Amino acid sequence: MNQILRQHAEQSFAEELDALKQSDNRQRPPNWAMSPWAVATYLLGGRLDNGFEVSPKYIGSRRLIETAIATLTTDRALLLFGVPGTAKSWVSEHLAAAVCGDSTLLIQGTAGTSEEQLRYGWNYAELLSKGPSTQALVQSPLMRAMEQGKIARVEELTRIPADVQDTLITLLSEKSLPVPELGTEIQAVRGFNAIATANNRDKGINELSSALKRRFNTVVLPLPSSADEEVAIVSKRVAELGRALDLPAEPPALKEVQRVVRIFRELRNGQTEDGKTKLKAPSATLSTAEAISVINNGVALAAHFGDGVMRAGDIASSLIGAIVKDPVQDALVWREYQETVIKERGDWKDLYRACRDHD
Template identity: 40%
Template sequence: MTDDLLRAPAEVKYADELDWLESVDDGPKPFSWRLSPKMVRLFILGSERADGLEREIPQKWFGDRSFVERAIVTLASDRGLLLIGDPGTGKSWLAELLSAAICRNSTLVVQGTAGTTEDHIKYSWNVSMVIAKGQSRESMIASPIMTAMERGVIGRFEELTRSTSDVQDALISILSEKYVSIPELDDDNIVFAQPGFSIIATANSRDRGVNDLSSALKRRFNFVRIPVVTNRKSETEIVRFRTEELLRRHAIELDVPPSLLSILLQSFADLRAAAQSAASDDEKLESALSTAEQIGVLEDAILSSHFFGDRTLTAQRLASSLVGSLARRSPEDLAILNKYWHGVVEPRSQAEGGEWPAFLDGGRDTIATLS
């Protein structure tokens, strides 16, 4: 079934694994959870020899164990969970994995934007049915959040701070009272949340000031802050994990040399350090330089090599993808990258050799083309 989908949700992609974990899980489960909290953690972080399982469970989210445990405890307490952090820190992926493990449904999602309305988190109406038969529960269109309430499962709200304050305020009664009133109906006009219902929201810390959360809404969420991954080992594991998924999905047989992966990680580390020491925003790349963007650069280089190259990933191709992905503003970003290439990459290529000279040439050519 997963072969028929461009991107299968976690509960579909890992269905066999979840079925097996559920069959051997004898731990206590809150509400109507499909897995116990220990098994939810194990599904997300992977198994260890000390777990004593007959089957190895691979790690799917790479980050501090305490973040996952606090998120699980929050959901077990029926409080709302807010995952907050910089772009590309894996907030949405963690929310999807939590939902898949707890209730086997991660698709009840509201995407927060400036155009999100209260109807998107409560309900709307099927106009043709209302005209034909009047307003009733049958003519009502439940939102993903209301559907989660009725089923006693997890509802997700992506980019909460991107939605306006009146939309955010509509969540307050849902999180505190655990029901939604339908004043248009005389009977059957309240939808109560069933045990197991909760909301996992995500927020981009760079959106601070766009639509700040009210103090009332903040009190109804437990905050889990997800930091940018800076540990080289963890970052390598994340990039390798996502790259292997890409290669499987596209049925591509292509090796990613460890030397090129090291160059990619080092380049992002250098650019992050430069951004931290920059005196103004004009001296920083617009990119957040997240792990997700590293994966995007590598994905671009792999696909370019596969379709337009000789199916071999080269340092030149990697440099071209990096510059092309990060040069979003012209001329500001190009100037920053050009400075980095001359001030850091060129001396390193002379001192270390290896793939760095080819990386230097590939970046120079791309910068010249874009300038």
């Protein structure tokens, strides 16, 4: 039995990746594990000529995914941009897994990310005892990606300080990394590229310089365009997480998933689904990822503290927790929504009572 809590994409979907490689007879860019067509099929799902079914990893616009993949075949890096919870990191991981079979060359952007983490560092014990040498050099994921002709991933690019961000300019334009201490440089092998992610809620924190923006082709990942699409995404991911975590519960009823998604979409859009009632929007993003979390937590409650069937009472506390981030402003928004929308829907009485019990 596998004991790893969360496997990398290339491990979780190894069977699908192998099937695609075996059936893929299209042209592959240098050092790519499969063709751009096969990468798109891996991300979007489809049936191969031999009848093998590839599951979709991303439910949304095919053209967006094709544009992202096409970018990686050029000399420009890819920036996945959008609101939190639009699967930017998920798409980034799966793109890297499909293109080069390795999604682990990752730099997590934070306010404390240093230039050394993007370029290279030193083993100071080796440095002090023997001086600068290749043995003392500590390679960054970007440096390893350049040497191996793979995809490097930079998460939350706009959270990295602006002066550190600009370290990427030479790397992405010259495709080389100078190491002046050794009097040498690392030149990128064909197949090297970078995928960065950033969310538009971080706008103004550490804006990208115009020079760095020019090194990226930006693809905006939107929120799901329809309720049905969002329900499909939530249902799929909850089912996958339930299997991965071995939750002893029934899959959530479609009705419960639809209710959570409808609440999120109405509060995001500032009006009810029929457009008849205007609503105040909470400060929370209310992303698809948060909807998945609400349902997944409800399944866990039903599994371990109920009869295994998720009901309104199992999702109420997580639902409130996802919506009410500001204890004053969001609490008022949520109370108004309960009284003017949830209470008035005849088949939502159980959810109204469950939410009221948590007030």
